Amino acid sequence: MSRTDVIVVGAGAAGAVLAARLSEDSDRSVLLEAGPIPSEPSRFPADLLDARFVPGAQPGHPAVRGRYLGGSTTVNGGYFIRARREDFDRWAAAGNPAWAYERILPFPRALETDLDYGPHDVHGADGPVLVRRGEVKHPAAAAFAAAAQELGFPREPDKNAQSTPGFGPVPSNAVDGLRLNTGVSYLRAALNRPNLTVVGNSRVLRVVISSGRGTGVLVDHGGRHTILDAGEVVPCAGSFVTPHLLHLLHLLHLSGIGPRTDLERLGLPVLKDAPAVGARFSDYPQVLLEWAPRKDLGEPTDSWLGGCLHLSSCDGAYEGDLEVLQSLTPMAAPVGGTVTVPGAPLAFLVSAQTPRRTGMLRLRSADPARPPRIDYGYLRAPEDRRRLREGVRTAVALTDTRTFGEVSRALLGPDPGTLANDRDLDAWIAGHLGTAHHTCGTAPMGPADDPATIVDRYGRVHGIAGLRVADT
Structure with missing residues (x-):
């Protein structure tokens, strides 16, 4: 292939968006590396776009990632809640002024068509991503709403409006039961552009560096290794694969960007x-609390998502950092390929979403096919444990209300004795x-x-020209 202006590595939450946006300039040639590339929603496996399933939630796969057009937006929950104002302003204060909330706001407005609010100070009405909040009508969701009100939590009808955290419906990029991943929402209209080439069923093994500049990628395509040349390379392969690519570069011999001790240990x-690189990443610990319904409550029609409660942990450091x-x-249900399992319990997912950087990613091998070692570092800090205790106790209090008791027969744990003792x-x-x-x-x-x-702040790798990172 001839030299491309920009190679985008990965066709997921970031890569599909970036390739679509860059290729709007007809004078710029863009090459996108991707997994399977169905061009229409009807060509995706049915369960991947059915918003009642969460393919990435299957057991035995602790760090599920999507290798399909749309990447992990093909296997996630369709949850579409923005970062809070304080997060953006914190990033700006750390030496990234372009990320201040008021400067960023035009971009989330431009990317969405909010079907509930339309054109609005904080919402958009003509972007490629359709956003809708599920109606809180399912009996379990209605009981959750009533329980939150009974405990005095405020209503939060629009979780993307930066209002006081509370109970409300979940904004989602799932509409009428269809998970609209970035392959569908961004790339479908761009795939026929003559300046956009999508190399499907391929895998980038390494980024090529020449004279201190990113000049291409080494690709495995059908078992054949090929170097594709580019003016600029942008890894968008996700929070685990992108740093792996940075660790293992293709020079005249293997080389890397990363901690010196790790690279030298592998020769x-x-x-x-x-x-x-990979030294202190963040993710949210999450705990599952299951409860037994009194009767069959019926299956959801459009999405697995019910209501959502945000509240602030007791130290008040971050607003709305606990989520139920x-x-x-x-x-x-996802394992069985059905949205109902007779007699099975339903669940609350409790997360502590305080910014935290206790995770670590380290190389195991110079072989790009061998994944890195991932350590989330959960529960090591007393603050992490305290926040999760707060979240769990809040969820239990919700199930103990009179209104939720109308649909719930019993909480399946923890028992009252366990709840009363921190240890x-x-x-x-x-x-x-x-x-x-x-993960980010x-x-x-x-x-x-x-x-x-x-x-x-623009994703340019320090000290290496022609190389950017454009994902989390």
Whole structure:
């Protein structure tokens, strides 16, 4: 293939968007590396776009990622809640002024068509992503709403309006039962552009660096290794694969951007000593609380998502950092390929969403086919344990209300004795712990003179021309 202006690695939440946006300029050639590339929703496996399922929630796969057009937006829950104003302003204060809330706001407005609010100060009406809030009509969702009101939590009808955290419906990019991933919402209209080439069923093995500049990628396509040349390379392969690509680069010999000790341990020359790559990432610990319905409440019509409650943990450091999210389908449902399982319990998902950087990603091997070691670092800090205890106790209090008792026969744990003892509750939480799959910060942004960063506010890798990172 001839040299491309920009190669985008990965066709997921970031890559599909970036390739579609860049290719709007007809004078710019764009190549997108992707997995399978169905061009229409009807060509996706039915369960991948059915918004009543969460394919990424299957057991035995602790860090599920999507290898399809649309990436992990093909297997996620369709949850479409923005970061809060304080998050954006915190990023701006850390040396990234372009990320201040007022400067960023035009972009989320431009990307969405909000079917509930339409054109609005904080919402858009003509973007490619359709957003809708599910009606809180399912009996379990209605009971959750009544329980939240009974306990005095405020209503929060629009969770993207930066209002006081409380109970409300979940904004979602699932509409009429269809999960509208970024392949559908962004790329479907762009695939026929003559300046956009999508290389499907391929996998980028390494980024090619020449004379201190990103100049292409080494690709495995059908078992054949090929170098594709580019003026600029943008890894958008996700929070785990992107730093893996940075660690393992293709020079005249293998080299890497990452912690010197890790690279040298594997016999890799150090192109750039960057201790921040994969060193301190963040994700949200999540705990599952199941309850037994008094009777069959019926299956959801459009989405697995019920209501959602946000509240602030007792230290008040971050507004709305605790989340109680409701599932209207049993956790066993995705595995069985059905949205109902007779007699199965329903669940609340409790997350502590306080910014935290206790995760670590480290190389195991110089072989790009061998995944890195991922350690979330959950529950090591006393603050993490305390916040999850607060969230769990709030969820239990909701199930104990008179109104929720009208649909719930029993909470399936923890028992009252465990709830009353911090140490026992910590042990119960550790035994029911999962991840929210919201990993970020494996290639953190900030000024070039800050050793805790790897890219600047525009995603440009410090010290390497022609190489950017454009995902979480």
